[in-house]
Amino acid sequence: MTVPYKHEPFTDFSAAQNQQAFQAALQYVQSQLGKEYPLIIGSERVTTEEKVISINPANKAEVVGVVSKATKELAEQAMEAALKAFETWKKQAPQARAQILFRAAAILRRRKHEFSAYLVKEVGKPWKEADADTAEAIDFLEYYARQMIQLEKGVPVLSRSGESNTFRYIPLGVGLVISPFNFPLAIMAGTTVAAIVTGNTVILRPSDRAPIVAAKFVEVMEEAGLPAGVLNYLPGGEAEVGEYLVEHPKTRFISFTGSRAVGCRIYERAAIVQPGQKWLKRVIAEMGGKDAIIVDKDADIELAAQSIVASAFGFSGQKCSACSRAIVLEEVYDEVLNRSVELAKQLTVGNPEEQATFMGPVIDQVSFDKIMSYIEIGKQEGKLMTGGEGDNSKGFFIQPTIFADVDPNARLMQEEIFGPVVAFTKAKDFDHALEIANNTDYGLTGAVISRNRTNLEKAREEFHVGNLYFNRGCTGAIVGYHPFGGFNMSGTDSKAGGPDYLILHMQAKTVSEAF
Known part of the structure; x- marks a missing residue:
């Protein structure tokens, strides 16, 4: 008999002994x-x-x-x-x-x-x-x-x-x-x-x-x-x-x-x-993916903003599951956008060897150049709210970047960037939000922040992704808990x-x- 599988716990870095060990x-x-x-x-x-x-x-x-x-x-x-x-x-x-x-x-x-x-x-x-x-x-x-x-x-x-x-x-x-x-x-x-x-x-x-x-x-x-x-x-x-x-x-x-x-x-x-x-x-x-978080009109605003920022900027957005599209119902759009910008501005970007650093570099010069070129595209397609700057003098660092008011068909909303860039777009209602969410060639991860059970159940059926999360971010699948793989051009599921x-x-x- 084998011992039942249990997820490997994450290290608690608030403990001094763990800090010293690392x-x-x-x-x-x-x-x-x-x-x-x-x-x-x-x-x-x-x-x-x-x-x-x-x-x-x-x-x-x-x-x-x-x-x-x-x-x-x-x-x-x-x-x-x-x-x-x-x-x-x-x-x-x-x-x-x-x-x-x-x-x-x-x-x-x-x-x-x-x-x-x-x-x-x-x-x-x-x-x-x-x-x-x-x-x-x-x-x-x-x-x-x-x-x-x-x-x-x-x-x-x-x-x-x-x-x-x-x-x-x-x-x-x-x-x-x-x-x-x-x-x-x-x-x-x-x-x-x-x-x-x-x-x-x-x-x-x-x-x-x-x-x-x-x-x-x-x-x-x-x-x-x-x-x-x-x-x-x-x-x-x-x-x-x-x-x-x-x-x-x-x-x-x-x-x-x-x-x-x-x-x-x-x-x-x-x-x-x-x-x-x-x-x-x-x-x-x-x-890969072009993953979206939908924020419903009755959502917990703080949870929504925290989920977007963590999912978009964790490991500098270099995850196939990263949130690169925030689809927010118009009733709460400004509130969610402004709070996300506030949170993004608080993130520490720098040397990953320091415990306080939230975001380190992107992987290399090729990635740096590609992401910076998408930021230039974003300046034409939307409104730059924060970030947009890169520094490759010592390493390949790019600030967490948020664009607002981006058209659902814009390149920023359709193409995988693989960097710390998220585009916000406004939805008229929940059906419209789902339509936007499904409007890419990909289908890897997605999330819905909502208190509306009817809308959550509708998303369960109609949000066409391999990994769908409710009232949390769209990254962080755990082995055995969240089997991971996507639809369409995200791969063979x-x-x-x-x-x-x-x-x-x-x-x-x-x-x-x-x-």
Whole structure:
């Protein structure tokens, strides 16, 4: 029997001992900066001449670490290693695979602040955001391990007289996992271990903007007893290496989290059956959002403003679930807007290593330039209420930005910005608000702040998103509590941290025996 799953608690940073422990972790990670990390292919550590340099986005002069860059030749070696390991790993008992995840969770729990400190350094997460990222990674390990034990015997099916029937799940093969920078521990770990615990082997391609956190996690999985070749670490190498693996005839499935453009490209290339390919590749894709919070006319104004600001500006808006549209009924529009502006102006933007910082940098120069260009667009499309300024002299800092009176069809209301920018628009009534909310290509998260039960129930049916929240913000899904994934161009609605996620990494086999 396994112990029932419980969500990993967040650290209480108001306690002095926790503050001291986190400061100590930051000091330790500071002493580890600049180290080099090899590729891991089977049992080999491979160093290449070309490197990927990971920079602290809050301090461009600081090198977090250096990783070797993959090539097509090395990608082929990784595929061969993964194929070889699959032959034995697929035969491992699900209980044994789950035990490795439990051990990895225990290691990660012991080193929680260390991993959070790497998140502060490598992607600029403030303390609470980093702590939540690490907690979510632990949750994924624990939750998927328990899920696999439940799925071990398959699902009961009917048997007729003189016949015995079974229905069970078997692994798919080699999976390519492509993970993002914004949750470089939680999403990277979750997508990786979901594939592994179900009996598959993995080639992991973490974001080039967060390869060090991934390298440290691979070390944890090795320490937990994962056999060589089951998890191959293959960062860098630009798009050509990724495309080579997406198109490889031996790749069985691709698990991708990232932008819509890249996700659509992967979906397209994976659909082509290559010479020697025996299957249709499965694609699990999470591709972003254009998430809205609707504020009803009878809403709690303070709750509405707090929810908008926290959801829009947490981790500098670099979440696929971030609130980038506030749709407010006209009766309370000015009140909600003005209070949101007041709250945004109170936010502390700066060095994420300082506990008081609410918002750190955006990830890099490319993101900085893109977000600042959207702010210029916003100045043409709406009224700038606060923010709009950026400073990339030391790091990539952008002030929390609110635009008012934006047309529902404006670019600011339609295109994913992935930065600390939220656009307010006015709705005539609740039906109009729902119409605006559904008026994008995406369908990931949404929230409704209302005291009107009829309107909440209408939203339950008609607000077309994968994750809908009532009377709270639209970010902060917890593994096992809020299975996460979206509709339309937000991806394949593969609900991470949910009861059917692992099944996406397996195929079902029916065996019928007649007597």
